[in-house]
Amino acid sequence: xxREVTGRKALRALVxxxxxxxxxxxxxxxxxxxxxxxxxxxxxxxLQHERAAAACSRxxxxxxxxxxxxxxERSDIDAVYIFGSARLHFEYGLVALRAGKHLxxxxxxxxxxxx
Numbered sequence: 001x002x003r004e005v006t007g008r009k010a011l012r013a014l015v016x017x018x019x020x021x022x023x024x025x026x027x028x029x030x031x032x033x034x035x036x037x038x039x040x041x042x043x044x045x046x047l048q049h050e051r052a053a054a055a056c057s058r059x060x061x062x063x064x065x066x067x068x069x070x071x072x073e074r075s076d077i078d079a080v081y082i083f084g085s086a087r088l089h090f091e092y093g094l095v096a097l098r099a100g101k102h103l104x105x106x107x108x109x110x111x112x113x114x115x
Contacts, residue, residue, distance in 0.1 A: 011102065012076055013039045016068045016092055017083035018046040018055035026083050026106065031059045039079065045071050072096050079104065 015022070015030065033039045044061040045068045046052040052064040065071050072080055072095050079102040082089050089105045096103045 010037050010040045011078040012042040013079045013081060014043045014045065014071050014074075014077045014101075015041070015055075015061070015081045015083065016045045016071070016088070018044055018048075018051040019083065021106075022083035023051075023055060023058075026081070027055060027059045030081065034060065042077060043071050043074075068092055069095055072101065073099055078102060082106070 013030065015027065018027070030039060030041060034041050041059060041061045043063045043065060044052050044055045044059070045065045046055070047066050049064075049066060052066065055061065056064040069092070071077065072092060080092070080096040081104045082092050082096075083106050084092075093103055093105060
């Protein structure tokens with residue numbers, strides 16, 4: 001798929017988390033954005049290989065992995081979507097921001113109210 005979107009390149013997206021909520025709610029929306037050529041579904045990451053493989057196949061991701069940190073640090077990834085626990089949002093979100101990625105999360109990226 002071409003990365004060109006009306007004079008700009010589509011963001012190459014990494015999605016971390018392929019659990020039931022992500023599959024039911026978030027990934028269909030991202031697939032719609034892919035269909036509009038707003039994003040490229042480059043990589044899906046989940047510690048459970050079977051979930052990553054199923055989401056990869058169902059939603060048309062180019063690749064799958066179980067190593068979220070390495071995936072975030074890839075130079076060909078522009079945007080990171082994190083669907084998981086608050087602790088995962090916090091840990092991986094900081095890595096993404098430090099790597100200069102666009103970051104999208106489903107809840108605040110803090111493990112507690114105080115943080």
